[in-house]
Amino acid sequence: MGEGSETKPHYAGHRDRLRERFLKSPDTLPDYELLELILFRAIPQRDVKPLAKELIAKFGGFSEVLNAEPARLREVKGVKDATITELRIAREVGLRIAQAKVLKKEVIGSWDALLEYCSASMAHNPTEQFRILFLDRKNVLIADEVQQKGTVDHTPVYPREVVKRALELNASALILVHNHPSGDPAPSNADVEMTRQIVDTAKPLGIDVHDHLVVGKGRHASFRSMGLL
Known part of the structure; x- marks a missing residue:
């Protein structure tokens, strides 16, 4: 193959499209796609859709995944410390937004x-x-x-x-x-x-x-x- 003929992996285009959809109408994304967006940063070189769906199936929902204990998250193949960190960040952001609505009120x-x-x-x-x-x-x-x-x-x-x-x-x-x-x-x-x-x-x-x-x-x-x- 000649120089410059390399193609992007199939998930690269999916990531770009998903980010665009999120920016246009974030409330329309199903839970597994929102979870995908969180996983993008932790797992840059892999299609994370199967992992996102597996996590939601195992724990029962998006919120349950964010609140899962690290030890249980590590039971899922493909979940590493970087993944757990991103999930924890997302959970903490949500909690602080919720807390801001009541603190000093x-x-x-x-x-x-x-x-x-x-x-x-x-x-x-x-x-x-x-x-x-x-x-x-x-x-x-x-x-x-x-x-x-x-x-x-x-x-x-x-x-x-x-x-x-x-x-x-x-x-x-x-x-x-x-x-x-x-x-x-x-x-x-x-x-x-x-x-x-x-x-x-x-x-x-x-x-x-x-x-x-x-x-x-x-x-x-x-x-x-x-x-x-």
Whole structure:
């Protein structure tokens, strides 16, 4: 073959076309193609469409892929550290955008965005995580912190540490949030007892517990709505 007669691999043209479609109408791309765009940077010399489809099939969806643990991602042939890094970057960008919609905002007026953020950050965690949303006197969210991480069905929570952190931040109220990796957001007896202990510790110091949200997969439970607070 003469000089200059080399042709691009078949996936090169596909990548160019996919990027063009994304720039014109990103909302029309199916999940596997959006995942392809993320994989392009990590795997520059290969057709990544089969891998994107395999990841979505294995984990059940685009969001589930972004939230998958690195050890499980590595079970898929072709997934290396560079791939995991790109997936983590995409996940973190999404979370920070969601967080920006609620942080420094009055929570009642941004309640739907708050639920969306809690679900995005916790619903697909393989282990329990307990986080606290700290509010000021005007119910503005001033801080969002992960207090504890636990096992698949238990997170140790220490009421005094929760209240101590609220005092450090000069918070007037709290919203407690934790996830159930099983996907069922129904509060357990242990959840109810732990919440009662936090309320009893916080109330004498003038700190209210506005709600305790339990996040499942696609669902959530509110202690306030259920009459448990």
